[in-house]
Amino acid sequence: MTSESGADSEAKQPRENKETEKEKGKAKAAAAAEPASPQNQPEQFPAAAGHSTPARKEQEQQEVDQVSHRSSISRLSRSPLKGVKKTKIMECKVALLDGSDFTLNLEKRARGHVLFDKICEHLNLLEKDYFGITCRDVENQKNWIDPGKELKKQIRTGPWNFAFNVKFYPPDPAQLTEDITRYYLCLQLRDDVVSGRLPCSFATHTVLGSYAVQSELGDYDPEELGSDYISELRFAPNQTKELEEKVMELHKTYKGMTPAEAEIHFLENAKKLSMYGVDLHHAKDSEGVEIMLGVCSSGLLIYRDRLRINRFAWPKILKISYKRNNFYIKIRPGEFEQFESTIGFKLPNHRAAKRLWKVCVEHHTFFRLVSPESQPKKFLSLGSKFRYSGRTQAQSRRASSMINRLAPLVERSSSKRYNMSLSLDGAPIAENHETPMKDSAAAGAAKILTKGDLITTVTTEKKAEEEKAEQEDAPTDAAETQEPTTPLRHDTKTDSEQTDFAFDGEMTATESDADDDSEMRTQDTSPPEEMLKHQTNISELKRSFLETGESSPGLTEWEKRLSSSPAHSPRGDEAPMIEPLELQDTKDEPPASEETKEEVEPKTTKAAEYLVKYVGDSVATDLASSSGLHGISPSTTMDDDVFMDGTLREVDEVAEREEIKVSPGAVRQEVYQAISDKKGTLIILKEADDKVDAEGKETGAAGEEEEPALRGEAEGGENEAVMGVEIWSPKMEANGVTQIKGTDSPKKAMASWISEVVKTEATEVVGASTKASDAPQPGEEVQTEQSKSGPSQITPPESSTTSLAVSTLGWVPSSEKGPPEPEEKVVVATETEAAPAESTGPTGCDVVEVGTKEVPVVHTETKTITYESAEVETNGDVDPGVLLSAQTITSETTSTTTTTHITKTVKGGISETRIEKRIVITGDTDIDHDQALAQAIKEAKEQHPDMSVTKVVVHKETEITPEEGED
């Protein structure tokens, strides 16, 4: 359908108009927009009418996009529109699964989720998370429409033609709540079968076909159906008379079976097919051999010809990335291997690589995680880093369990149409994210004015399993702390595997599932088999939970179990290197998990100390701390992060955290004020090395070799940001991620971690040492972990996240944050581990240097406020250790650029993994910098729970003075 050409559409328009008239429905948008087009008006009805009406194909709109159009009608409509508003209306044609078309008008600037929601409404579909919208690109490849992005940006050329498809094939369709959902899944599968995408044997064709017939036509009735009824339907790519006869034979035996039952049988058979739900991509292996990569709910499958030659379950995958036309997966070390390995595949082109990458990210998130990872703050940037933003399967199931309506009537009669359509459509397979973005809107594109660089310090991981365990715990704690609001967060972390997703270019986004992450960091080598088993067990657990359908607002049973389950810890060990995912393991300790406060508290204590410091500093906002530039030693950084967290939390959670930090709140407020004053400010989090000067560039420079490269890239992307001199992400879009493995000395990275603190957040610096002491507290695993790992570790990540959320935005979307938080927590844990090694520095270290030039509104002054926790000593990296690996990942969003440096070092018997994250937020005054910063920090934390915010630099240029020297 997509490619119908203009002639067609033109011809149809008049007809459509008539139809529309008859049927009331017009696109809502159209209706709203064009009050007076002569022709249309009579027809127009309330927007709602259009959707609700069954009028399938014709539907609503004839309205034409003004852009494209030819028919007089369209013109008419246009003019009115213009008069009223300037919004342009586009006609969208969507090929539905039953072969019909659904046409509707949308504002040209509408985002994907608008279209998706309208389609689902039209279809009366509630369990929509499994579905998505595809459109064909120039190469006729199907691409999933990103719900959070504007449609027009996703359709380069051509008419607005889409297809509605199943995006995530549920492994167990019986668990779907509604029959109508299964009905649509069946339609998709029938098409998959007929098109050959889902190969099956003759016997299977027979069985599937017979159930399809029963579903569509009901009981076998020769008088009514005639003898040839079966030939009107399609069951197989090469349908034979013999097949039809067999289908009929079986059909005769189903008398009395309802359509819904038939569909269940259909699905029960279809789901067992080995290619069920496998999204295939052509590729070549490192030796140039043609292979196919199949993405499915359980992981990545590698096929050569028809043979499965390898398989990487999600838990085995530490990182997914792509660069140019190469696609990489980093594999967790096997039982007897010491290091992870990276496997590269060549795809036909860059787009294909990106497409595959996205599909992997989405599938991993949907099936493996409890909740989406980092997206929580869509506001700013997330655009660039692509993340699956919809609900995960777990969330979807929970939501579905809440569905409380009478089973809707499913119109299945359209079979013939379907047949026809099938032949036409052929292959609707694409992959998409269907999920509507939660809050994409806010992200917006702010201009450059503010940039915040967040640098998170990397945590050193001790290899010792114990430590790992601790770490895991810690993450959980963190998660818990964050979660206070929402239990969902925990869920997200369930799987806890971390898988990083790196985009082309520079951006590396690491996804961390709590468990994996922690594992990864800690253990270089993890026992794969065990892990697998664990995972399986866990998944089983999950299933059972899921099945139970817990929808309770508080912690769901699922969550609880996760937290409580001992299994988690083991996984934790296995966890991926970089980012801690919040896994069930984390949850093991969960009892506390619910209480974010607890975690916070520990932090808070630390925070308190820092806070004090901050207060002094912060008050002075502008005070340029002497050390402002100072990098923070890695360990310190941890602390710093903690601080940040603490402060933020404190602000938000002040009450909660009571223990330590009452004062912090005050500090925060101050900070807030300062921040608020500075709205334009750039916040730069620099690593110790880099002095956080107001200039983002400098910060970026921080020492890491990787950075430079990144910056260059980033700059290109971020040019927008005035200040944002140093934007790492090359690609503006979130998607591109580059991993750079630099030889950069780990030290630098460690030292350099600077996290940006939200302005409002005020940096809370919690001495790691304090935290360590705190560790004993309630419990949060994080704390404990910290204590174990070393004194200095900071729980901050969690706290910071929370605080950020609260303080900055007062985030409404606590739920969203929730998930991230857990992650963060995890991260924290890891950090803590790392910290111990570094521990020496940490406690004392927190020196927060705030060099803020408070320049009120006047000139374009740039104010730079730097909050650093600098531990010079740490910077010194007493023990350089041996650098195992270093990589830099940069991701950009319109307003935010995130650079992540990951360094692995071995010192003595301890391996440290340090992750430094620098986030630069650039934006116009319009943008709420604080929010942006808060989001950025949250994101960072989510990704790396362990991280601490080392430095926050707020660079403001006052509008008044145009562009004068920023610095």
Next chain:
Amino acid sequence: MANMCPYGRFTHAVVRGVPETFGKAAGDDSEKGETSVDLAKAQRQFGCLTGALRQKVGLQLIEIPADPELPESWRIEDVAVIQGDTALITRPFKQQRRGEVEAVRKVVSELNLTVVEMGDSGGATLEGCDVLFTGREFFVGISSHTNHRGAEVLADTFKDFAVSTVPVCGGARLRNICSMGGPQTIIISNSEGAKKTLRMMEQLTDHHYEVLTVPEDLAANCIYIKGPSKLDFLLHRPAEECPESVSAFQKLQDYTLLPTACSEASKLGGSLSSLCLLVNRKLTYF
């Protein structure tokens, strides 16, 4: 799927008698000339096996007469892979064995199975003893006798299932180191090579299996059948042949263990499963 019922349901067994040329066959295989086999004993053991299948397990037995011209024809497992209602007639590696398929083809046709010929497509060779079907998927051991192309044909024939290729070490055949011991149980040898293969299988599979390891290679080849009476039967090598492993089989709960000697066939590289093709003609749909 009709084809996807749990492993182990069989109604028929197809066997082929041990010819008097037993052990001399292998025409070009000089190595085998050296091994001394006891024809009478081999035939006796064959008789015990078929007797167990028919009388103990309760299968319908179809015995193809021995053919002296085809000294290895008793290894009937090699020439066909049967799953559900489909039989893939394979193309054995050795030229002189290719004649063995004719009689088997005829029998499976009479059983109303859909017959698929591997033929000489792209030099495909595959022997049944390199194929492990678990009820949910196929594993094909790439060996000296089975190549990638052969595995592809298998995958094309049984499209419902994942077909994974796994390495087999030391010139062994896949079925010599592992076999099914239940609907979800894989019996596998404890040797290093077998472990390596097992690891690969674990990596490749989407499913969960219980693994029963046995200390002796020979013991890893068993025949599991869920008989018409719904009882679990396991034909395994007797204690005389595998003293170390018998205790492992005792762990299988509620199984009827049928120790079945196979020492002579074993000398020629065969094993229990080599001697029969199992068929299920009662396909259940659901």
